[in-house]
Amino acid sequence: MKFNKAKCKVLHVGWGNPKHDYRLCGVWIESSPEDDESLNMSQQCALAAQKAIHILDCIKRSVTSMSREVILPLYSPLVRPHLEYCVQLWGPQYRRDMELLERVQRRAMKLIGGLEHLSYEDRLRELGLFSLEKRRLRGDLIAAFQYLKGAYRKDGEGLFIRECSDRTRGNGFKLKEGRFRLDVRKKFFTVGVVRHWNRVPREVVDAPSLEVFRARLDGALGYVV
Numbered sequence: 001m002k003f004n005k006a007k008c009k010v011l012h013v014g015w016g017n018p019k020h021d022y023r024l025c026g027v028w029i030e031s032s033p034e035d036d037e038s039l040n041m042s043q044q045c046a047l048a049a050q051k052a053i054h055i056l057d058c059i060k061r062s063v064t065s066m067s068r069e070v071i072l073p074l075y076s077p078l079v080r081p082h083l084e085y086c087v088q089l090w091g092p093q094y095r096r097d098m099e100l101l102e103r104v105q106r107r108a109m110k111l112i113g114g115l116e117h118l119s120y121e122d123r124l125r126e127l128g129l130f131s132l133e134k135r136r137l138r139g140d141l142i143a144a145f146q147y148l149k150g151a152y153r154k155d156g157e158g159l160f161i162r163e164c165s166d167r168t169r170g171n172g173f174k175l176k177e178g179r180f181r182l183d184v185r186k187k188f189f190t191v192g193v194v195r196h197w198n199r200v201p202r203e204v205v206d207a208p209s210l211e212v213f214r215a216r217l218d219g220a221l222g223y224v225v
Contacts, residue, residue: 045097171205
């Protein structure tokens with residue numbers, strides 16, 4: 001992995017940390033501000049939502065038609081990427097942050113004419129879209145498939161443990177849910193995705209390729225609230 005040295009910072013964690021200086025490829029790395037020690041991503045969620053709303057407002061002022069044929073092609077490449085760029089790293093962990101991001105997409109869906117009588121969930125179904133929360137889940141499951149059966153299978157052997165069970169219900173590739181003492185572990189990718197993976201139907205898990213897995217997963221997620 002290549003790092004942009006100009007964007008890298010050192011995060012000093014812990015009481016009495018000596019805060020040593022570090023170099024990356026011969027370049028001294030600046031220390032991160034003290035207020036970043038909380039490791040809280042709420043500020044990043046707020047910034048992402050703010051940027052997305054700004055662009056959405058520009059679209060609203062610039063177009064005359066509010067049809068789905070106009071709004072969706074503008075929303076998908078111009079607004080939603082701000083809500084999902086590198087979301088695997090800073091993804092929201094608190095419900096308030098999830099709702100903050102979701103409100104942006106809800107606001108965009110309200111712009112589309114002819115759907116005023118529908119709820120947010122029904123509007124998404126009508127337009128063939130997923131909620132942002134479901135899209136994040138979709139991304140996690142696709143990554144898990146890559147680690148377990150795809151290009152990163154060897155790396156996945158150290159991340160996940162296959163569940164040894166004689167039960168035939170559910171899919172035939174269940175993973176073992178680990179035990180942990182701290183609730184923060186629930187947010188780890190290798191922990192949180194296991195529960196969802198074990199609920200995926202057998203025909204999805206047994207997909208022969210990533211492309212087939214994505215298509216079948218989209219069909220399965222369409223029935224998930």
